[in-house]
Amino acid sequence: MKIASTHDFRRKAKAKLPRFLFEYVDGGSYDEVTLHQNVEALQKIALRQRVLCDVSDIDLSTTLFGQKMALPAILAPVGLAGMYARRGEVQAAQAAEEFGIPFTLSTVSACPLKEVASKTKRPFWFQLYMIRDRAFMKDLLQQAMEAECSALVFTTDMPVPGARYRDYHSGLAGSAGVLGDMRRIFQAIQHPQWAWDVGVCGRPHQLGNVAPVLGNQTGLEDFFAWMRNNFDPSVTWEDIDFIRSIWKGPLIIKGILDKDDAIRAADFGADGLIVSNHGGRQLDGVPASCHALPAIAEAVGSRVTILADGGVRNGLDIVRLMALGANGVLLGRSWIYALAAEGKHGVSKMLDLFAAEMKVAMTLTGVTRPEQINQSILVNNNNNI
Numbered sequence: 001m002k003i004a005s006t007h008d009f010r011r012k013a014k015a016k017l018p019r020f021l022f023e024y025v026d027g028g029s030y031d032e033v034t035l036h037q038n039v040e041a042l043q044k045i046a047l048r049q050r051v052l053c054d055v056s057d058i059d060l061s062t063t064l065f066g067q068k069m070a071l072p073a074i075l076a077p078v079g080l081a082g083m084y085a086r087r088g089e090v091q092a093a094q095a096a097e098e099f100g101i102p103f104t105l106s107t108v109s110a111c112p113l114k115e116v117a118s119k120t121k122r123p124f125w126f127q128l129y130m131i132r133d134r135a136f137m138k139d140l141l142q143q144a145m146e147a148e149c150s151a152l153v154f155t156t157d158m159p160v161p162g163a164r165y166r167d168y169h170s171g172l173a174g175s176a177g178v179l180g181d182m183r184r185i186f187q188a189i190q191h192p193q194w195a196w197d198v199g200v201c202g203r204p205h206q207l208g209n210v211a212p213v214l215g216n217q218t219g220l221e222d223f224f225a226w227m228r229n230n231f232d233p234s235v236t237w238e239d240i241d242f243i244r245s246i247w248k249g250p251l252i253i254k255g256i257l258d259k260d261d262a263i264r265a266a267d268f269g270a271d272g273l274i275v276s277n278h279g280g281r282q283l284d285g286v287p288a289s290c291h292a293l294p295a296i297a298e299a300v301g302s303r304v305t306i307l308a309d310g311g312v313r314n315g316l317d318i319v320r321l322m323a324l325g326a327n328g329v330l331l332g333r334s335w336i337y338a339l340a341a342e343g344k345h346g347v348s349k350m351l352d353l354f355a356a357e358m359k360v361a362m363t364l365t366g367v368t369r370p371e372q373i374n375q376s377i378l379v380n381n382n383n384n385i
């Protein structure tokens with residue numbers, strides 16, 4: 001299949017992946033209202049076409065948190081991304097590094113932090129969930145410091161996981177009667193076409209950052225049980241002090257949808273925040289990211305760096321979120337589809353596509369630098385959202 005867009009990567013990923021893995025990445029929580037809103041509301045943000053304004057010299061690069069980037073985009077943290085291609089996080093991190101944008105490694109990655117660090121040359125970002133076991137968290141933060149990770153993304157919108165119906169239907173989630181499905185899942189993972197090597201072969205080092213605390217329990221089921229039991233709903237803003245006592249680099253709070261929380265994040269000394277609803281995977285019915293973004297940017301845009309994600313499927317969407325107030329944009333499912341479809345090469349190809357699309361969007365809205373992208377390139381400014 002000739003790949004021209006994220007839709008093509010998605011189709012190819014769907015054809016290639018065992019069902020439970022495709023559904024895990026493609027799905028959202030409950031009725032998936034927010035998931036669809038993220039994509040559809042963003043697509044509807046109308047760009048204002050301008051002509052004859054000499055846009056021959058376009059530069060897509062930008063600087064965020066003191067880091068130069070080839071594109072105002074970052075690969076978002078995605079749990080178990082390493083299952084979508086062999087040692088998938090390493091492949092994606094290398095593609096991001098070669099392109100010149102940050103890769104974010106999830107706490108619940110399949111490849112451990114040290115493995116990604118040893119296979120890349122430049123620092124990547126690390127994402128942290130608040131885990132009940134603070135000693136484990138402390139160790140992870142210290143590893144991130146030692147690996148010289150260039151930013152810490154602290155995800156706050158997962159005190160408990162949202163229910164995802166598709167994972168129940170595919171057999172990935174739930175307990176009653178699921179064992180049969182789990183066995184099929186294990187078979188799929190071990191299929192030679194993939195030779196997936198996470199968590200099912202009794203090799204603890206292959207369960208990523210969580211492996212040391214899992215001990216002898218090395219199954220995928222054990223991994224999900226650990227996740228269910230260890231997310232910490234008691235966490236508050238004051239816990240940021242605990243993180244700050246160990247982490248000395250840029251701190252970015254992920255999962256902000258409300259102006260008042262954005263103000264608190266700034267008050268508690270965050271360097272940046274990510275307007276995000278976890279890709280529609282947590283509380284269904286919350287606003288699309290693009291709808292939440294303008295008020296947050298207005299409230300704290302002068303104090304912290306604003307990032308946003310949710311529904312970004314091409315380079316035009318990056319421009320749209322930036323026009324609504326983001327300084328940079330995280331890519332979620334789009335890089336997983338590309339990774340599943342074509343490995344590292346797919347992620348590189350996706351980034352080339354997004355850059356080309358972003359360039360076209362800037363050309364036809366009459367701007368030449370990411371810093372010039374603002375509400376003036378939208379039709380009727382705010383009225384269209």
Ligand code: FNR
Binds near residue numbers: 127
């Ligand atoms: C995620 N996301 C996520 N976020 C995070 O902070 N830590 C994580 O481990 C994960 N894991 C994860 C798994 C899967 C399968 C998906 C699809 C998403 C959320 C992710 O970082 C990002 O916020 C969304 O994916 C953005 O929305 P789009 O681009 O996927 O629509």
